[in-house]
Amino acid sequence: MTATATATPLPVMPDQHGHFGRYGGMFVPETLMSALNELSEEYERAKADPIFQTELNRLLHEYVGRPTPLYLAERWTEKLGGARIYLKREDLLHTGAHKINNALGQALLALRLGKQRIIAETGAGQHGVATATVCARFGLDCTIYMGAVDMARQALNVARMRFLGAKVVAVTAGQATLKEAVNEAMRDWVTNVRDTHYILGSALGSHPFPMMVRDFHRVIGVEARQQILEREQRLPDLLVACVGGGSNSIGLFHPFLNDPGVRMIGVEAGGEGILPEKHAARFQGGRLGVLQGTKTWLLANDDGQIELTHSVSAGLDYAAIGPEHAWLHDMNRVEYNYATDEEALAAFSELSAVEGIIPALESSHAIAEVRKVAPKMGKDQVIIVNLSGRGDKDVAQAARMIFKEEIKF
Amino acid sequence: MSAPANRIDTRFADLKASGKRAFVAYVAAGDPTLDATIDIVLGLERAGVDIVELGVPFSDPLADGVVNQLAADRALKAGATMPKVLEMIRQLRVKSQIPIVLFTYLNPVYTYGYERFHKDAAAAGADGVLVLDLPPDEVVQNTELKPTPELCHIQLIAPTSPPERIASIAKSAEGFVYYVSRLGVTGAQVEIASGIAEQVQIIKGSTQVPVCVGFGVSNPEQAAKVASMADGVVVGSAIVKLIEKNGASPDVAEQVEAFVKPLVDAVHAL
Numbered sequence: 001m002t003a004t005a006t007a008t009p010l011p012v013m014p015d016q017h018g019h020f021g022r023y024g025g026m027f028v029p030e031t032l033m034s035a036l037n038e039l040s041e042e043y044e045r046a047k048a049d050p051i052f053q054t055e056l057n058r059l060l061h062e063y064v065g066r067p068t069p070l071y072l073a074e075r076w077t078e079k080l081g082g083a084r085i086y087l088k089r090e091d092l093l094h095t096g097a098h099k100i101n102n103a104l105g106q107a108l109l110a111l112r113l114g115k116q117r118i119i120a121e122t123g124a125g126q127h128g129v130a131t132a133t134v135c136a137r138f139g140l141d142c143t144i145y146m147g148a149v150d151m152a153r154q155a156l157n158v159a160r161m162r163f164l165g166a167k168v169v170a171v172t173a174g175q176a177t178l179k180e181a182v183n184e185a186m187r188d189w190v191t192n193v194r195d196t197h198y199i200l201g202s203a204l205g206s207h208p209f210p211m212m213v214r215d216f217h218r219v220i221g222v223e224a225r226q227q228i229l230e231r232e233q234r235l236p237d238l239l240v241a242c243v244g245g246g247s248n249s250i251g252l253f254h255p256f257l258n259d260p261g262v263r264m265i266g267v268e269a270g271g272e273g274i275l276p277e278k279h280a281a282r283f284q285g286g287r288l289g290v291l292q293g294t295k296t297w298l299l300a301n302d303d304g305q306i307e308l309t310h311s312v313s314a315g316l317d318y319a320a321i322g323p324e325h326a327w328l329h330d331m332n333r334v335e336y337n338y339a340t341d342e343e344a345l346a347a348f349s350e351l352s353a354v355e356g357i358i359p360a361l362e363s364s365h366a367i368a369e370v371r372k373v374a375p376k377m378g379k380d381q382v383i384i385v386n387l388s389g390r391g392d393k394d395v396a397q398a399a400r401m402i403f404k405e406e407i408k409f
Numbered sequence: 410m411s412a413p414a415n416r417i418d419t420r421f422a423d424l425k426a427s428g429k430r431a432f433v434a435y436v437a438a439g440d441p442t443l444d445a446t447i448d449i450v451l452g453l454e455r456a457g458v459d460i461v462e463l464g465v466p467f468s469d470p471l472a473d474g475v476v477n478q479l480a481a482d483r484a485l486k487a488g489a490t491m492p493k494v495l496e497m498i499r500q501l502r503v504k505s506q507i508p509i510v511l512f513t514y515l516n517p518v519y520t521y522g523y524e525r526f527h528k529d530a531a532a533a534g535a536d537g538v539l540v541l542d543l544p545p546d547e548v549v550q551n552t553e554l555k556p557t558p559e560l561c562h563i564q565l566i567a568p569t570s571p572p573e574r575i576a577s578i579a580k581s582a583e584g585f586v587y588y589v590s591r592l593g594v595t596g597a598q599v600e601i602a603s604g605i606a607e608q609v610q611i612i613k614g615s616t617q618v619p620v621c622v623g624f625g626v627s628n629p630e631q632a633a634k635v636a637s638m639a640d641g642v643v644v645g646s647a648i649v650k651l652i653e654k655n656g657a658s659p660d661v662a663e664q665v666e667a668f669v670k671p672l673v674d675a676v677h678a679l
């Protein structure tokens with residue numbers, strides 16, 4: 001089924017209480033309510049403050065490296081034999097992934113709030129590295145929570161965070177991945193909320209995070225829209241991005257939502273296939289529920305207990321999807337497919353070999369989707385795929401899985 | 410107050426008549442097993458506990474400290490589910506009329522069905538519910554989460570709640586207000602927080618409903634001190650820790666009773 005936009009514009013989301021239709025909201029313990037309300041208010045002030053926006057844009061340009069190129073992947077396009085494929089090169093940003101767009105914005109906000117201590121969760125370690133980086137840049141105290149399993153598979157990023165001056169706390173509860181790291185960060189925040197800001201790393205959690213994180217990543221789509229109009233004198237036919245919590249995808253999609261001809265596909269982690277506890281594809285076998293502050297689509301059993309998830313990529317290995325994606329799914333505005341571990345690894349190898357660009361395993365899920373759809377599209381059609389991060393952090397794991405070799409890091 | 414008297418309201422009325430403060434005990438339902446929970450609650454009742462909070466386990470208890478997290482894990486491993494917890498309460502009601510509050514997170518309630526949960530829990534014999542991640546704001550904004558008459562909705566107030574929020578939460582309070590005495594997750598503390606008496610007075614300025622204070626109380630001296638500043642005290646992790654240590658022994662209920670009795674006595678002696 002193809003979901004193309006209706007001609008009528010989508011309503012502006014979220015509402016003032018952070019609801020995206022029936023999704024989103026503020027499902028948190030009372031202790032956090034006033035901090036979240038304070039954050040919402042300060043964010044609204046910052047958004048309207050030209051000094052804040054100028055400073056953010058200056059740092060995005062000079063420190064982070066924006067704008068990122070929109071690159072026509074000629075050899076890959078030729079190989080797939082269909083639509084022209086452009087890569088939005090978020091992998092070229094400082095620290096190697098899109099995550100720093102949000103980390104920088106929220107760090108500036110923490111400074112406005114007078115909070116000198118920063119905490120964050122991380123899965124793949126990219127958000128942890130981005131947060132540790134901006135904390136170093138502004139002299140903020142930084143603690144990162146990370147699942148012990150993820151620390152093992154993303155050891156390079158753990159070392160980077162430590163060099164950057166962050167304290168990395170291993171979380172061993174449950175399946176010791178991203179969800180448990182969020183729980184632990186929330187517990188820290190409940191305890192230290194008066195002097196601590198929590199830089200949540202995806203378009204997830206309680207209001208205002210899903211809205212705020214989206215807004216800080218919209219720059220991806222705003223640039224891509226302008227760049228493709230310059231290159232092709234037309235809008236793209238298709239946008240593709242991987243969806244963990246949903247930040248890089250909503251950043252690319254959002255500025256195009258009211259362009260009816262632009263089709264969009266979000267790609268979830270299919271893991272070892274759509275079997276219980278073997279994947280993280282919330283729209284395949286998921287259900288409506290409430291987790292970590294937000295009402296959304298998630299993977300849980302009949303008793304409401306959150307299910308185990310699996311993905312080769314730590315950044316997509318999470319049981320809930322950002323609430324705006326749940327809403328866009330309901331509205332039939334964005335399609336959601338999945339790529340398995342195997343497909344992602346094949347995509348990782350192909351892009352590396354054909355274009356000389358090693359993608360993050362997260363981004364490789366989007367690349368895998370393009371491999372399926374591009375050949376079926378006409379040569380006059382245009383795809384933009386978000387290359388959300390570079391694959392350096394995944395080299396040891398990919399070597400083990402593809403070359404069957406251990407690389408000691 | 411037109412609803413039929415609930416066991417919680419009756420208990421507070423009785424306590425008020427005899428000039429006593431309430432002792433509220435928390436345990437995780439199903440830790441170490443659901444059968445053991447029945448015996449443990451009966452032990453709490455023998456020790457003189459006024460109200461029991463039963464934790465319905467959730468896989469991701471983000472407002473709980475490590476002691477309660479591990480208890481939820483044990484309960485889930487032992488097979489505790491919402492229907493089984495409700496069945497356990499039904500069995501308990503044959504032997505005891507102690508007021509029971511279910512203490513949980515929204516997702517298990519939501520998955521069971523919000524309205525259905527209220528009807529079934531009340532029918533099983535529960536008196537109140539406290540959903541840690543359901544602030545009153547969301548109840549107002551979600552038609553599917555509307556307040557139901559069957560159970561008392563116990564509300565939390567935190568040290569970070571600003572005065573306007575305190576007033577609006579207290580105004581709609583049912584059963585009792587649970588004042589969280591310090592920032593942080595559940596768990597026993599060496600020292601008790603400051604400013605409790607002042608906050609309790611602010612809350613009492615907006616409601617007739619009793620105010621109980623919890624988070625971090627673990628011994629008779631603390632219990633008496635905290636209770637003296639309010640209408641009651643809540644003790645949880647200290648009891649759960651004892652169950653963690655001695656859950657396998659056949660007389661765990663008696664051990665819980667022996668541990669809790671001096672705490673209850675210290676509070677009732679005030």
Ligand SMILES: Cc1ncc(COP(=O)(O)O)c(C=O)c1O
Pocket residue numbers: 097098099123124125126127201202203242243244245246247248249314315316360362363388389390
């Ligand atoms: C490179 C990269 N892409 C994508 C993601 C997934 O997150 P999101 O869906 O928020 O973009 C991550 C998360 O760690 C990541 O590191």
